[in-house]
Amino acid sequence: MRTMSQRPTTPHTPAPGAEQHPALDFANSLLSLPxxxxxxxxxxxxxxxxxxGHDLAPVxxxxxxxxxxxxHRLRGAVRELIGARTADAPAPPEALAAVNAALTATPSAPLLHWDAERGLHRALPHPADRIADRAMAQLAADAAELLTGPDAGRLAACGGAPCTRFFVRTHAARHWCSTRCGDRVRAARAYAKKRAANPS
Structure with missing residues (x-):
């Protein structure tokens, strides 16, 4: 399996916990930048x-x-579930249903189908659907493990607006998903303090 350093580069480093949980990186793949x-x-x-890049599709x-x-829809559901977990809120039923559907979407045998041209026949889904189904099943399984496993209690939402990423806390005092977000918050606080001291 490839490591994160061998993956295609992205504008941001993965949030803490994303190396262990592809579902966390998946949830964070929609970035909110300044x-x-x-x-x-x-x-x-x-x-x-x-x-x-995440070994979830064949070359x-x-x-x-x-x-x-x-x-995109599965990502939205995973984000909703992680968001609910970090807020100690009930899991949204639609998001639960979407993740559960992805968990069970990969057929292990050709399924029965019917159409007017071929009648009753057995077939696997279209190859493109198989790639998506398998990737989504793996991401859903990892999301389920993340949300119920030992890291669940350390999940947090980044406190550095406008960032909307989630991360696994490495220590209780950590509030940001990256040094960049922490620096941005500290700079904003310093600027606000300076403005308050010199209103003119």
């Missing part, structure tokens, strides 16, 4: 590259827009 939002899975090509595999849209 310059605006950045979606690392925005296009089918970007989504394919992200899955390849040469390719996603299309419908599968990319499904990934």
């Amino acid at each position: 310059t605006g939002p950045l979606d690392l899975l925005g296009t089918p090509e970007e989504a394919t590259a992200w899955l390849l 040469g595999g390719r996603l299309y827009r419908p599968c990319t849209d499904r990934l």
